[in-house]
Amino acid sequence: MWFRALGFSIVSWAALSSMAFVASAESVQPQKGQSSEQMQKDIGECQGAAKQSSGYDPAAPPPSSTEDERKGGGRVSGAAKGAAAGAAAAGVRGRQYDAYEDVDDDVKQEYRQENAKDAAAAGAAVGASRQRRERRDDRREDKQAAADASATKTAYQQSYQGCLTGRGYSVTP
Numbered sequence: 592m593w594f595r596a597l598g599f600s601i602v603s604w605a606a607l608s609s610m611a612f613v614a615s616a617e618s619v620q621p622q623k624g625q626s627s628e629q630m631q632k633d634i635g636e637c638q639g640a641a642k643q644s645s646g647y648d649p650a651a652p653p654p655s656s657t658e659d660e661r662k663g664g665g666r667v668s669g670a671a672k673g674a675a676a677g678a679a680a681a682g683v684r685g686r687q688y689d690a691y692e693d694v695d696d697d698v699k700q701e702y703r704q705e706n707a708k709d710a711a712a713a714g715a716a717v718g719a720s721r722q723r724r725e726r727r728d729d730r731r732e733d734k735q736a737a738a739d740a741s742a743t744k745t746a747y748q749q750s751y752q753g754c755l756t757g758r759g760y761s762v763t764p
Contacts, residue, residue, distance in 0.1 A: 617752070617762050617763060617764050618762070618763045618764075619634060619755055619760050619761070619762055620760060620761040620762075620763070621759065621760055621761075622759050622760060622761050623759035625758075625759065625760070630760070633755065633758045633760065634755070636754070637750075637751050637754035637755050637758070638751060640750065640751075640754050641747045641748075641750035641751035641754060642747065644746070644747075644750045645743050645744075645746035645747040645750055646743055646746075647740075647743040647744050647746065647747035649744075649747065652740070652744070653736070653740050667715075667718070668718055671711075671714070672714050672718075675707075676710050676714070
């Protein structure tokens, strides 16, 4: 078998192949007759050097956020805050007039409810606007994080390949 001629056992070849695959899904071939032990050592050292220089670890890539993790309820919380503010404001505005005390309690309640409805609608609009702005900002941050992660992964791959090439290996995708 050809791998025995190169001095590889089936076990070390399988371990070496899986290590190279986990590292960067590339094929690493010795060009200067390196032993399997030397190749394993070089791959491990180059992985460590690439992790250190790039800050990227292919075994633990950065987590990605999902839409499910986002905070929701902007309209509902905005409407609730607006309704509370509207009811309070209606009570304050109503008490400004001397005749307010002489008005029937049902009329007072209806006045407060109408003002609370208006304030709740305004609160819902403000809450929805804030929620949309936060989502836009989150999407921008996600795009920037993805670009940063891609750049660090590329830096890792370049460092890893450069290290192995410098040690006399051929690295192919």
